[in-house]
Amino acid sequence: MTASATTDVEDRHKLAQQLAQRTRSNLLADRTLAIASGVTLLMVLLILTVILADVVRNGAPRLSWAFLTEAPRDGMTAGGIFPAIIGMVEMVLLMTLAGVPVGVATAIYLHEYASPVSKLTRSIRIAVANLAGVPSIVFGLFGLGFFVQFIGSGIDKTFFHGEKIYGQPALIWAALTMAILTLPVVIVATEEALRAVPRELREASLALGATKFQTVFNVVVPQASSGILTGTILAVSRGAGEVAPILFTGAAYFLPLLPKSLSSQFMTPSYHVYVLSTQSPDVDATKPILYATVLVLLILTFTLNVAAVIVRARMRRRAGKIA
Amino acid sequence: MTIATNGKPDPTPKLVVRGLTVFYGEKKAVGPVGLDIVGQHVTALIGPSGCGKSTFLRSLNRMNELIPGCRVEGEVRLDGDPIYGPGIDPVAIRRRIGMVFQRSNPFPKSIKENVAYGLRIGGIKDDREISSRVERALTQSALWEEVKDRLDESAMGLSGGQQQRLCIARALAVEPEVLLMDEPASALDPIATAHIEELINELSAEYTVVIVTHNMQQAARVADYTAFFYLGELVEFDRTDVLFTKPNDSRTEDYITGRFG
Numbered sequence: 407m408t409a410s411a412t413t414d415v416e417d418r419h420k421l422a423q424q425l426a427q428r429t430r431s432n433l434l435a436d437r438t439l440a441i442a443s444g445v446t447l448l449m450v451l452l453i454l455t456v457i458l459a460d461v462v463r464n465g466a467p468r469l470s471w472a473f474l475t476e477a478p479r480d481g482m483t484a485g486g487i488f489p490a491i492i493g494m495v496e497m498v499l500l501m502t503l504a505g506v507p508v509g510v511a512t513a514i515y516l517h518e519y520a521s522p523v524s525k526l527t528r529s530i531r532i533a534v535a536n537l538a539g540v541p542s543i544v545f546g547l548f549g550l551g552f553f554v555q556f557i558g559s560g561i562d563k564t565f566f567h568g569e570k571i572y573g574q575p576a577l578i579w580a581a582l583t584m585a586i587l588t589l590p591v592v593i594v595a596t597e598e599a600l601r602a603v604p605r606e607l608r609e610a611s612l613a614l615g616a617t618k619f620q621t622v623f624n625v626v627v628p629q630a631s632s633g634i635l636t637g638t639i640l641a642v643s644r645g646a647g648e649v650a651p652i653l654f655t656g657a658a659y660f661l662p663l664l665p666k667s668l669s670s671q672f673m674t675p676s677y678h679v680y681v682l683s684t685q686s687p688d689v690d691a692t693k694p695i696l697y698a699t700v701l702v703l704l705i706l707t708f709t710l711n712v713a714a715v716i717v718r719a720r721m722r723r724r725a726g727k728i729a
Numbered sequence: 730m731t732i733a734t735n736g737k738p739d740p741t742p743k744l745v746v747r748g749l750t751v752f753y754g755e756k757k758a759v760g761p762v763g764l765d766i767v768g769q770h771v772t773a774l775i776g777p778s779g780c781g782k783s784t785f786l787r788s789l790n791r792m793n794e795l796i797p798g799c800r801v802e803g804e805v806r807l808d809g810d811p812i813y814g815p816g817i818d819p820v821a822i823r824r825r826i827g828m829v830f831q832r833s834n835p836f837p838k839s840i841k842e843n844v845a846y847g848l849r850i851g852g853i854k855d856d857r858e859i860s861s862r863v864e865r866a867l868t869q870s871a872l873w874e875e876v877k878d879r880l881d882e883s884a885m886g887l888s889g890g891q892q893q894r895l896c897i898a899r900a901l902a903v904e905p906e907v908l909l910m911d912e913p914a915s916a917l918d919p920i921a922t923a924h925i926e927e928l929i930n931e932l933s934a935e936y937t938v939v940i941v942t943h944n945m946q947q948a949a950r951v952a953d954y955t956a957f958f959y960l961g962e963l964v965e966f967d968r969t970d971v972l973f974t975k976p977n978d979s980r981t982e983d984y985i986t987g988r989f990g
Contacts, residue, residue, distance in 0.1 A: 522797070606834035610896070613792060614847035614903055615824030624850065625836060 461704060465697030473698055477662045482682060483691035487699050492664050493672030494706075497581050497652070498642050500668075505585030506638050509592025516593070517600040518622050538590035542650040549583030549655035550575075571669050578668040580656030587651050588641035595640060599633020599721070600626060632721035636714045643710035647703065649676045659685070675703040743768035743907060743937045744789065749803035751784050751793060758784045759961045761803060766907075766954075771929060771938045773952030773969065775945060777989065780958040782941045786909050789939065790826035791819040807907070824851070827905035831912040833892035835884035835899075840876050843884045843895055847903035866902035870894045871928055890921025897928065901936075908932065910940040914947065926951050945985055949973055957981045 472486055479485035512530070520527040559573035572578075603626050611621040627634075649657070658671035659681055665672040679699050686692040742765035750760030759781025766772050774782040787793045788801050791812065805812045812822045835843050844863040853859055863880070867873040872894045876887070884895055893913060900908060910929070914922040929951045932938055942948050948955050949969060956966040957980075965972060965981045976982045983989055 604834070606830060606832055607836060609792065609795070609828075609830065610834045610836065610899075611846070611850075612795065612820075613790065613823055613828035613830075614850065614899065615820055616847075616850045617820050620850045624846070629837065 458704075461697055461701050464694065465699075465701035468694035468698035469701060473695075474702070478660065478695075481687045482660060482695070483686075483688050484695075487673075487675060487678060487695075487702065489661055489664055490673040490675045490678045490699070491702070493577075493657075493661075494646055494674040494676075496577060496665060497584065497656075497672060497674060498645055500578065500581030501584040501588065501645050502638060502642060504582055505588055505641065506592055506634075508585070509589050509637070509641075510596050510634055512589075513593045513596030513600060514622065514627070517597050518618070518626065534590050534593050537586075538594075542587060542648055543653075545583055545587045545651040546654050548586075549579055549651060553579040553582055554655060574669075575654060575656045575658075575671055576669040577656050577665050577672050580652040580672070583651045583655045584645045584648065587648065588645050591641040591644055592634075592637045595637020596630070596634045599630035599637070602633060602721075603629045632717050636718045636721065639710050639714040639717065643707045643714070646674075646710065647676055647707050649680050652677060675699050675706070679703065741768075742766055743808065744939075745804075745806040745809075746789075747804040747806075749785070749788060749801070749805060751781070751788050752800040752802075753796070754798045757961060759958070760785075762963045764956060764963060764966045766937060766939060768937045769933060769935065770953040771933045771940060771951050772954040772956065773948035774939065774941045774956050774958060775943075775948050775984075776958035776964075777984070778943070781961040782956075782958045783911055785958065785963075786911055786939060786941050787828075789907070789909055790823050790828055792823075792828065794819065824903060825905055826907040826909060827900035827903065828909045829893070829897050829900050829911065829913045831915055833889060833896050833916070835887070835892050835895050837883065837885060839881045840884050840887070840895060841880040844898050844902045846899060851903060862902055863898075866898040867895075869901050869932070870898035871924065871931075872898055888921075890917050890924060893917060893921070893925060894928065897925075901932075905936070907937040907939065910938065912941050912943060915943060922947075945973075957984060959984065 474486055474491065475488050476486035477489050478487065512534075516527060516530060520530070554573065554575055557572075558576070558579060562568055562571055562573040566572075607625050607629060608621055611625045612618075616624070652674065656671055657677040658673055661671060661673050679696060682692045682696040682699065686696075744766035746765070747763045748761040749763070751758045762785055774786060776782050784793065789805060789812075791801075793799045793801060801813060803813075807822070807825060811817065812826075836846060838846070841860075841863055844866050845859045848859050848862055853862075864873060864877075867876065872891060875891060876895075884892065887895060893916075897908075897913070913929075914925045917925065926947060929938055929940065933953070940948075940951065952969045954966065955969045955972045957964045957972065957976075957978075959980050965976060965978045967977075972981065973985055976985060
């Protein structure tokens with residue numbers, strides 16, 4: 407009796423010691439992991455800071471109201487980037503008009519109407535995922551081959567007796583190419599937003615004798631609208647920064663005038679950066695302009711991303727209120 | 730199961746259910762169930778969790794078919810009209826058989842627009858008619874006095890009990906013949922629950938109410954008829970006073986005396 411009691415106590419003591427050791431080694435692992443991830447985070451922040459500091463230090467002095475409102479002059483060694491900003495705005499607007507309705511409609515079909523197990527639905531989903539993974543230069547070449555040479559030349563042959571109007575790189579083709587590039591962003595974001603709509607709301611609507619269509623358009627889509635908007639903003643911010651898709655489909659090297667019609671070529675800040683850094687006649691003279699353009703581009707995309715974050719936060723708050 | 734009242738058959742039942750069986754995939758969830766639901770009375774469905782009472786309720790206005798993999802067999806008739814069958818539009822059925830859910834689920838719209846929703850999708854455009862119907866529905870659900878000065882405010886600002894009464898008003902606004910209620914008071918405090926129960930009693934003058942409840946006292950308080958479900962089977966169906974005082978089946982007795990569940 408006494409002997410076994412002693413063993414019991416000894417056993418328990420041993421166990422406590424083991425546990426303490428376990429805890430100590432766990433603590434060590436914890437601390438190591440915390441330090442390692444902290445260092446990695448610091449590195450990322452450092453890289454970002456260096457890039458930003460470099461851009462701001464070299465670009466900010468050149469930035470002025472005139473820079474934003476003047477056309478480039480003297481072989482792009484002076485003047486501003488006004489046509490590029492306007493070109494980007496026009497391209498992005500057209501891209502949104504063309505791409506977002508298609509993307510939203512696709513997402514509504516996929517999430518609300520298509521059977522989740524059908525082969526068609528699955529293949530559409532795979533296609534969307536693959537579309538997101540295609541390198542952007544491939545979109546550029548596709549745009550050149552399909553929009554410019556096939557559709558554009560076709561329009562020229564049919565309506566303009568072969569005169570070259572649409573059969574060359576143009577604002578409309580660049581915007582459509584970019585719309586396809588950003589389609590996956592819109593589809594994925596919209597589907598996500600539709601998924602976040604509580605089942606209870608759909609059921610409430612259906613139980614009142616609403617048809618599926620009425621439920622989707624009166625309850626589900628309004629409830630998902632901020633999510634859809636977030637997707638749109640992210641698509642725009644992606645589109646604003648891309649160069650490759652518009653390289654062959656509509657972006658111009660240099661245009662002192664603003665685009666006049668859908669068949670005009672246009673400048674954008676992203677392509678302008680590429681041109682200034684590779685084709686400049688006078689590197690020293692263009693360098694500050696180059697930096698300032700990069701700064702403007704960064705500010706524009708950063709603003710759009712912040713807007714997306716704000717919209718998403720508001721959506722979450724609203725969703726939280728319903729639950 | 731039909732209930733003989735003094736040897737005479739019941740007046741024509743509002744809903745007739747025969748051999749109703751609901752499957753989720755290959756698994757049978759409930760059935761076969763056969764019972765008659767008497768018009769302008771309250772019928773309660775009781776039983777332990779997972780016994781199939783909610784599934785049964787949702788199959789009365791064809792809400793189950795929204796769940797992928799759900800299959801319904803058997804027959805339900807509303808005033809003699811079958812509600813399952815080829816060519817029968819579930820949307821038309823749901824206009825006649827409304828539903829209130831366990832968790833209040835108002836739309837993120839104004840109080841007025843919540844109640845008006847069913848009217849608007851039903852094609853009523855005249856704003857005066859909508860306003861008067863909204864007022865009537867809110868009065869019926871005993872919410873009018875509390876919200877009449879803030880009809881344009883968001884429904885999300887109401888308390889839980891008020892939201893549930895708003896959902897009842899929303900269901901009543903389209904003037905259904907039958908109102909299905911799936912544990913409508915289970916998420917509410919005792920005072921709000923009392924409000925809802927009182928409301929159910931008043932509604933039974935005009936509507937046929939079928940209510941699922943976990944709470945046996947609630948069934949005893951509000952229901953004229955009670956059906957006891959156990960393990961996906963309708964065990965017993967009778968007038969509430971009979972079921973609670975002289976149950977026929979030992980499982981019913983065990984449940985209502987608190988021996989399980």
